[in-house]
Amino acid sequence: MSSNGSRAWSAMIDLIQSQKKxxxxxxxxxxxxPQLFHGLDVLAETRGxxxxxxxxxxxxDASNATGIVDRLVKRGLVLREASDKDRRVKVxxxxxxxxxxxxxxxxxLEQEAPPPIAKLSAADHRALRxxxxxxxxxxxxxxxxxxx
Amino acid sequence: MSSNGSRAWSAMIDLIQSQKKxxxxxxxxxxxxPQLFHGLDVLAETRGxxxxxxxxxxxxDASNATGIVDRLVKRGLVLREASDKDRRVKVxxxxxxxxxxxxxxxxxLEQEAPPPIAKLSAADHRALRxxxxxxxxxxxxxxxxxxx
DNA sequence: TATTGTTATACTCTATAACTATA
DNA sequence: TATAGTTATAGAGTATAACAATA
Numbered sequence: 001m002s003s004n005g006s007r008a009w010s011a012m013i014d015l016i017q018s019q020k021k022x023x024x025x026x027x028x029x030x031x032x033x034p035q036l037f038h039g040l041d042v043l044a045e046t047r048g049x050x051x052x053x054x055x056x057x058x059x060x061d062a063s064n065a066t067g068i069v070d071r072l073v074k075r076g077l078v079l080r081e082a083s084d085k086d087r088r089v090k091v092x093x094x095x096x097x098x099x100x101x102x103x104x105x106x107x108x109l110e111q112e113a114p115p116p117i118a119k120l121s122a123a124d125h126r127a128l129r130x131x132x133x134x135x136x137x138x139x140x141x142x143x144x145x146x147x148x
Numbered sequence: 149m150s151s152n153g154s155r156a157w158s159a160m161i162d163l164i165q166s167q168k169k170x171x172x173x174x175x176x177x178x179x180x181x182p183q184l185f186h187g188l189d190v191l192a193e194t195r196g197x198x199x200x201x202x203x204x205x206x207x208x209d210a211s212n213a214t215g216i217v218d219r220l221v222k223r224g225l226v227l228r229e230a231s232d233k234d235r236r237v238k239v240x241x242x243x244x245x246x247x248x249x250x251x252x253x254x255x256x257l258e259q260e261a262p263p264p265i266a267k268l269s270a271a272d273h274r275a276l277r278x279x280x281x282x283x284x285x286x287x288x289x290x291x292x293x294x295x296x
Numbered sequence: 297t298a299t300t301g302t303t304a305t306a307c308t309c310t311a312t313a314a315c316t317a318t319a
Numbered sequence: 320t321a322t323a324g325t326t327a328t329a330g331a332g333t334a335t336a337a338c339a340a341t342a
Contacts (some may be wrong), residue, residue: 018207059166088323138267148193236300
């Protein structure tokens, strides 16, 4: 494992992989996959999203979003309702059960950092947390810019 | 997007998702998926791994590793050979074409940081790179400990 | 008996293209 | 014509269990 700094981003793929596995093991206890939990997590930050908005928030294809929402609806975690204003549009939001589950799983995940991260120092934890938040703020900003 | 620091790890899932999509778009130009590229990347750091070692390095199930190696072999990027010492064991390693492709794709990826990360300051870049390397060092250490 | 790796199964995720129904 | 969403299709990733060959 070279530490000459030349492979920061491909190294990150290793972390991604190990964390997705870790996440999958955690959320499967609740009958969820990483993607389905991510769907709940995304919807928890809205008061109802269109399918297009949901797909964009999920960084996934529209056809893919349909499948994910199908599975969440089947589990009773999400409602998909026709919009009054534009009958092409579907609005998706959490059911009470979905909101409860999202809170429970998220609380559970926050108790324990993913394995490679968990071993870092407290200072690294804080630094990483701050960097993640700044990175996500850029995602938000880019979206607002696109929309506006 | 709260920045009260209470959701560092579930926030990371957002980053993971967006980066996987970004990665998929990059590597698909080379006929690869994120997983297949990760396979090449993992094998580039060995002189031949058993299927078990490969699965462990990939953080994936053994049955899954079989499928990944199957696809890499079919593309001529990887060889899977029987071991002389233990006839149960298969040894997997890159072909010259696989090694070339791994170098080319990795060089390409290093040219450009994934989108949310790319917007961060140079100082954040450096900090993040260092944290990633320390985290991966812990993964390595844990493996050596397990093995020994 | 235990271990290495594969196969069988079932489901999920992903992307593209074609389609329906609105606008 | 354009847009919102779905369906069809095909491939890929995932986990569990059962299995064959070998140790």
